[in-house]
Amino acid sequence: MTEYLPILLPLVWASILALAVFLYVLLGGYDLGLGVLFPLAPSHKDRDAMMNSVAPFWDGNETWLVFGGGGLLAAFPLAYSVMLPALYIPLVLMLIGLILRGVAFEFRFKSEKYRYLWDLAFAGGSILAAVMQGAAIGAFIQGFKVVDNKFAGGAFDWLTPFSAVTALAILSGYVLLSAGWLIMKGDEDLRNWAYGVARKALVVLAAFILIFSVWTPFLHPEIAARWFTPANMVMLSPVPLITAASIVALWLSLDRRLRYAPFLLGVVIFLLCYTGLAVSLFPFIIPPDITIWKAAAAPESQLFMLYGAVPLLPIILGYTTYSYYVFWQAGDEGYH
Amino acid sequence: MDALDPLLLSRIQFAFTISFHILFPSFTIGLAAWLVVLEALWLKTGNPIYMEIARHWTKIFAISFGMGVVSGVVLSYEFGTNWSEFSRLGGNVIGPLMAYEVLTAFFLEAGFLGIMLFGWNRVPRAVHFFASLMVAAGTVISAFWILAANSWMQTPAGQVMGDDGVLHVADWWQVIFNPSFPYRFSHMVAAAYLTTAFMVDGIGAWYILRDRNVPHGRIMLGMGLSLIVWLAPLQLVIGDLHGLNTREHQPAKIAALEAHWETQKQAPLILFAIPDPKAETNHYELAIPDLGSLILTHEWDGEIKGLKSFPREDRPNPIIPFFAFRIMVGIGMIMIALGAIGAVLWLRGRLYSNRLFLQAMQFAAPLGFIAVLSGWFVAEVGRQPWTVYGILRTADSVSPVPGGSVLFSLVLFVLAYGVIFGAGIYYIAKLVRAGPEATPPIEDHTEGDPSRRPMEAAGNP
Numbered sequence: 011m012t013e014y015l016p017i018l019l020p021l022v023w024a025s026i027l028a029l030a031v032f033l034y035v036l037l038g039g040y041d042l043g044l045g046v047l048f049p050l051a052p053s054h055k056d057r058d059a060m061m062n063s064v065a066p067f068w069d070g071n072e073t074w075l076v077f078g079g080g081g082l083l084a085a086f087p088l089a090y091s092v093m094l095p096a097l098y099i100p101l102v103l104m105l106i107g108l109i110l111r112g113v114a115f116e117f118r119f120k121s122e123k124y125r126y127l128w129d130l131a132f133a134g135g136s137i138l139a140a141v142m143q144g145a146a147i148g149a150f151i152q153g154f155k156v157v158d159n160k161f162a163g164g165a166f167d168w169l170t171p172f173s174a175v176t177a178l179a180i181l182s183g184y185v186l187l188s189a190g191w192l193i194m195k196g197d198e199d200l201r202n203w204a205y206g207v208a209r210k211a212l213v214v215l216a217a218f219i220l221i222f223s224v225w226t227p228f229l230h231p232e233i234a235a236r237w238f239t240p241a242n243m244v245m246l247s248p249v250p251l252i253t254a255a256s257i258v259a260l261w262l263s264l265d266r267r268l269r270y271a272p273f274l275l276g277v278v279i280f281l282l283c284y285t286g287l288a289v290s291l292f293p294f295i296i297p298p299d300i301t302i303w304k305a306a307a308a309p310e311s312q313l314f315m316l317y318g319a320v321p322l323l324p325i326i327l328g329y330t331t332y333s334y335y336v337f338w339q340a341g342d343e344g345y346h
Numbered sequence: 347m348d349a350l351d352p353l354l355l356s357r358i359q360f361a362f363t364i365s366f367h368i369l370f371p372s373f374t375i376g377l378a379a380w381l382v383v384l385e386a387l388w389l390k391t392g393n394p395i396y397m398e399i400a401r402h403w404t405k406i407f408a409i410s411f412g413m414g415v416v417s418g419v420v421l422s423y424e425f426g427t428n429w430s431e432f433s434r435l436g437g438n439v440i441g442p443l444m445a446y447e448v449l450t451a452f453f454l455e456a457g458f459l460g461i462m463l464f465g466w467n468r469v470p471r472a473v474h475f476f477a478s479l480m481v482a483a484g485t486v487i488s489a490f491w492i493l494a495a496n497s498w499m500q501t502p503a504g505q506v507m508g509d510d511g512v513l514h515v516a517d518w519w520q521v522i523f524n525p526s527f528p529y530r531f532s533h534m535v536a537a538a539y540l541t542t543a544f545m546v547d548g549i550g551a552w553y554i555l556r557d558r559n560v561p562h563g564r565i566m567l568g569m570g571l572s573l574i575v576w577l578a579p580l581q582l583v584i585g586d587l588h589g590l591n592t593r594e595h596q597p598a599k600i601a602a603l604e605a606h607w608e609t610q611k612q613a614p615l616i617l618f619a620i621p622d623p624k625a626e627t628n629h630y631e632l633a634i635p636d637l638g639s640l641i642l643t644h645e646w647d648g649e650i651k652g653l654k655s656f657p658r659e660d661r662p663n664p665i666i667p668f669f670a671f672r673i674m675v676g677i678g679m680i681m682i683a684l685g686a687i688g689a690v691l692w693l694r695g696r697l698y699s700n701r702l703f704l705q706a707m708q709f710a711a712p713l714g715f716i717a718v719l720s721g722w723f724v725a726e727v728g729r730q731p732w733t734v735y736g737i738l739r740t741a742d743s744v745s746p747v748p749g750g751s752v753l754f755s756l757v758l759f760v761l762a763y764g765v766i767f768g769a770g771i772y773y774i775a776k777l778v779r780a781g782p783e784a785t786p787p788i789e790d791h792t793e794g795d796p797s798r799r800p801m802e803a804a805g806n807p
Contacts, residue, residue, distance in 0.1 A: 066460025069415055073456045077448045079422050084445035087437020087512075094426025094433075095745040101427055102755040105420050106762050112416040113766045116409045120773045159434065165751045308514050311438040315445050322449045329457040336461060336468050 019313060020306040023085035024295070026319060030081060032284055034074035036187065036277055039180075040064075041071045042143075043188025045111050045136020046181065047207060048129060056200050057129065058119075063195045065115055066337045070330055072108065084315055088159060088305040089295045096154040096161045097146045100168055104142035111135030137181070144180030148173030151287070152229055153297035172225060179218035183280060186211040190273030208272055209264050216257050219283060223250065226290055230298050233290045246289060253282040350749030353741055356428040359756040361726070363420050365719055366763050370414030372718045375489060375535065376542025377407045378482035380569070385475050399562050401466070402782035403546075406774050408463050411455075413770050417763070422448075428752065432733050432743035435512050439505050439521055440495050447491035455484035486535065493534055497527035499734050500725065501595040513737070525595050529588035530725075536581045537721065540681060541714025543570040543577070548711020549778055551704040559781040564698055567707070571692065574685040582678055586641075593642055593650070596735060599728035601653040602664035603671040604638060608652040613638035617672075621664040626654060662730040670723035677717040684710055 044060050051057045064071075083090040094101060114132035121128055149168035154161055189208035193201050227234035236242060256278045263271035293301045306312065381400050388396035422444065425433050433440070461469055461477035469477070498504075504520025505513045515521055550566030553559040593600045600606075605621040605628050606613060615637035619628035639648040653661050684706060691697045698704075729735055733743040 066464050069412075069459055070453070070456035072415070072419065073448065073452045076419055076422050076452055077445075079426070080441070080444045080448045083425060083433055083437055084441030087434055087441055090426045090437065090441075091430035091434035091745075094423065095430045095747045098427050098745070098747050098751050099754070101423055102751075102758060105423060106758050108419060109416040109762050109766065113412055113769070116412040117769050117773055120409075120776065160746050161430070162746070165748050307441060308438045308508070310515055311442050314515070314518055315442045318446055318449055322453075326449070326453045326457065330453075333457055333460050336465060 015309045015313065016306070017303070019309055019316070020086075020302040022316065023081075023306070023312055024293075024302045026323070027078060027081050027085060028284075028288065030074050031078045032281070034071070034078055035280060035284070037067070037071035038075055038143075039184040039280070040187040040191040040273075041068055042111070042136045042140045043184035043186070044191070045132050046140060046185050047188055047192075048133040048136070050207070052199065052203050056196075056203070059196060059200060060192065061115065061118065061132070063191070066333060068112070068115060070333065072112070075108075085307055085312055086295055086302065086305040087307055089300065092154055092156055092159070092161045092296050092300070093150065096163060097149060097168055099165060100142040100146045100149070104139045104146070107135040107138030107140075107142065109135070111139065140181050140184050141177045144177035145169070145173040147180065148176030151176070151226065151291065151297065153294075156296060156299060172229070175218060175221055175225065179215065179222055182211050182214040182218060183276075186215055187273065187276045187280070190276045193272050194270055205264050205267065205272075209261070212257065212260055212264070215279070219253065219257075219279075222283075223286070226287075232298065236290060249282055249286045249289065253279060253286075256282065350753060352747055352749040352752050353744045355749055355752035355756055356744050357740065359752060359759060360424060360428060362756070363417065363424065363759055363763075365722070366767070367414065367417040367421060368718060368722060369715055370410050370417065371485065371489065372538045372541045372715060373545065374407060374411050374414055375485040375538035376540075377403065377410065378478070378485045379539070380542060380546065381407060382475075382478050382482045383569075385478050389471060389475060395561055395565065398782045399565060402562075402777070404463060405777050409770055409774055409777075411459065413766060415456075416766070420759070426745075427747070427755075428745050429733070429743050430745040432738060435738055435743075436734055437512070439498065439513050439515050442515075443491050443495040443498070443522070447488055447495075451484045451488035451491065454487065455481050458484075489535055489538070490531060493531045494522045494524070494527055496725075497530045498522075498524045500524075500530070500729055501526040501591075502734050502737055505737075513734075526588070526591050529584065529591050533581070533584050533588050533721070534718075536577055536584055537714065537718050539573060540577055540581060541718055543573045544681070544707075544714045545711050546570040547574070547707045548709075551707040552778070553781065554698055555701065555704050555708065559783050562782045567697065567704075568692075571685065571688045571697070574681060575689045576685075578678065578681040578685045582682065585675075585678065589642060590644070596728065597651045598653065598656045598661055599667065599724075600642060601651055601656070602662040602728050603667040603724050604642070604650065605664050605668045606638070606650055606652045607654050609649065609655045610652065611639060611647040611649045612636045613642070613648075613650040615641060616668075619668070621668055623661075623663050623665070660731065662728050667724045667728040670720040670727070674717045674720035674724065677713050677720070680710065680713065681717075 041064050044064055048057060048060065051060060079090075082093070110131040111133075112135075114128045114135065118125055118128035118132065145168060148170070152170060152172055155163035155167065186208060189204045189211055192204035193208065196204055227237055237246060256275050260272055260275040260279070263275060291297055293303070295302045295305045381403060384396045384400040384403070388394070388400060425440075425444075458477040458480040461474060462481050465474055465477060498521055501524050503524040504515060504517040504522075506516045508514040546566045547570035550563040550570065553563030554567065589600070604613075605616050605619050607626050607628070612635070614633035614635045616628065616631055616633045619631040619633075621628050636646060639650060640646055642648065642650055653664065687703060688697060688707070691700050691703055731740055732738065733740050
């Protein structure tokens with residue numbers, strides 16, 4: 011068994027981190043999306059309701075991002091040490107955005123005269139964080155220049171037309187999720203508005219998914235080969251087909267004013283795009299040369315963490331679910 | 347040196363961002379524990395005053411905790427953005443400790459924070475108490491892991507250099523419970539409790555002096571003082587043991603913080619000096635003979651190594667550790683004295699009426715923060731020129747990023763932290779002025795009388 015550990019453990023940890031990042035994209039996604047929609051909300055009352063709907067959760071949502079970063083350092087230190095310097099500027103801007111929008115939760119309701127400034131901080135910080143996350147994902151897919159296990163590119167390598175597309179795709183995706191969130195959680199006025207927002211966001215997102223799907227195979231020949239060899243084309247065809255079906259279903263669910271379907275179908279769309287990306291990149295963690303096995307921490311380190319992660323992650327998901335359950339019905343608490 | 351040296355700028359940025367961050371855990375570790383005690387007292391006695399104090403301080407806790415979270419996220423990314431070589435070479439050791447901090451502490455805090463802050467009327471009292479307990483436990487567990495990581499960087503143990511050129515772990519127990527960990531962990535947790543106790547006491551004294559919220563102020567002052575009176579002296583003992591441990595494992599740090607250049611037996615205790623690293627001597631030195639050896643070795647003629655016994659490239663610059671150490675110890679002495687004076691006044695029944703003492707406690711409120719920062723300056727500057735003591739130099743730990751990028755991020759962090767720090771202090775001061783009597787009672791059901799909703803109290807203090 012022990013001789014298989016160096017092969018198995020990186021697969022296990024890649025799956026755990028993929029799950030963590032996916033959870034962040036969902037939870038952080040609707041959370042940041044609310045900030046993006048904040049200035050567009052119909053009224054002050056709606057802004058209060060939007061913020062209170064996520065106030066008990068934002069810290070927990072963001073913890074998945076911290077786990078993504080800390081977990082990457084722990085499980086794939088080589089990937090962490092290449093990726094973070096390569097993404098220096100977008101990550102710093104993301105952090106500044108997260109700082110501004112994070113403190114706005116506390117400060118906004120304690121302020122009267124300058125409340126508009128914290129509204130601005132919440133919206134601006136959320137938009138900045140979302141856009142930079144999207145750009146970072148794009149730059150990650152394109153890959154980084156690595157020499158001697160170190161990042162060897164420039165400070166602006168991340169800024170490309172492709173990363174601009176992924177930035178806008180993520181932005182529209184987050185808006186779609188947060189509109190879905192408000193359809194579940196908002197009062198009637200807010201819901202009516204959110205249905206309209208979701209419709210627009212869905213159209214924009216669908217367009218970006220199309221551009222993204224056509225563009226990605228041209229980035230690395232390996233990606234094209236994976237998708238377009240005949241056998242794979244058949245096997246992988248469900249990914250684009252179900253994505254297209256989900257987009258149509260989401261549109262119909264908005265027509266029928268369904269309460270939970272829009273958010274859940276948004277999750278399905280994200281999951282499929284995410285799966286498509288995993289199919290494209292596997293087994294590379296720094297395309298095009300560093301695989302998860304090359305970047306992996308020593309087996310004793312990955313194993314040591316696994317002993318904790320296996321029992322702890324279900325417990326974490328358990329009490330996180332409990333917290334969502336406690337605050338599911340809108341109420342008076344939250345910040346005021 | 348080039349003005350845009352990424353190494354120097356990264357060091358300044360890390361020092362700035364981590365100094366800013368540590369202020370908040372120093373406060374919230376103690377505050378979370380105190381809130382649990384208050385809530386337990388309320389549940390046990392049914393006396394609403396405990397609940398009023400707890401709910402009032404929960405709001406102050408929320409602001410501090412939020413600022414701790416947003417500034418903490420930055421640090422978890424800076425290990426990669428600015429210190430990627432450290433992460434690559436030490437990732438096998440340091441990474442799992444950080445991952446465990448996230449899994450056992452951050453999720454726990456974040457998962458129960460919502461219920462703690464907003465759940466008073468949503469969950470049964472026992473569940474709310476449990477949530478507060480979990481948040482408090484999370485703060486201490488977080489300290490456990492991050493201090494294990496820091497202590498390993500100070501006194502590395504349990505690791506081996508692998509054939510692949512990066513560090514590997516041979517023994518996790520030795521990595522976590524490395525030689526300086528027990529001392530650093532207890533020193534920091536005690537420091538956090540003292541910091542909180544002095545803040546609570548300072549604000550309690552402020553209420554009593556202004557004749558507002560007096561019953562609340564008395565409880566705050568009394569509870570804080572009953573901690574300070576024994577913990578401040580105990581902290582001196584812990585600090586002393588920590589010093590003995592440092593002398594054994596990081597003698598260059600001791601030489602720097604005492605500004606000793608020559609190795610000597612019967613070393614003096616230098617009270618004041620301007621250390622001069624270039625000339626390898628001190629100016630304007632004021633010293634007490636023999637006392638240095640006695641304090642650091644517990645023997646009259648114990649030998650203390652001087653900075654000159656280390657090659658120049660392995661010495662920390664003594665200026666910051668020397669002064670920071672004196673500030674920290676000086677504050678520790680003031681804390682012990684205030685605790686003792688307070689205890690005497692209390693026994694004589696004059697604690698709440700001695701205006702001079704109350705004023706002193708009011709001014710002493712922020713002392714803990716200054717002591718914590720000074721202590722960390724001693725520990726971190728004194729560890730230089732190493733990130734992992736004796737194994738990896740700071741100069742070899744830095745990321746391959748241009749200095750311009752680091753300058754850009756440093757300016758942004760200074761601006762952002764300046765704004766949120768100013769705002770945070772302002773809103774905390776506003777809450778303090780509003781006082782615990784403005785806290786609404788707990789409702790037994792969700793739909794309460796609108797005039798009793800929390801929004802009126804917290805939104806318009």
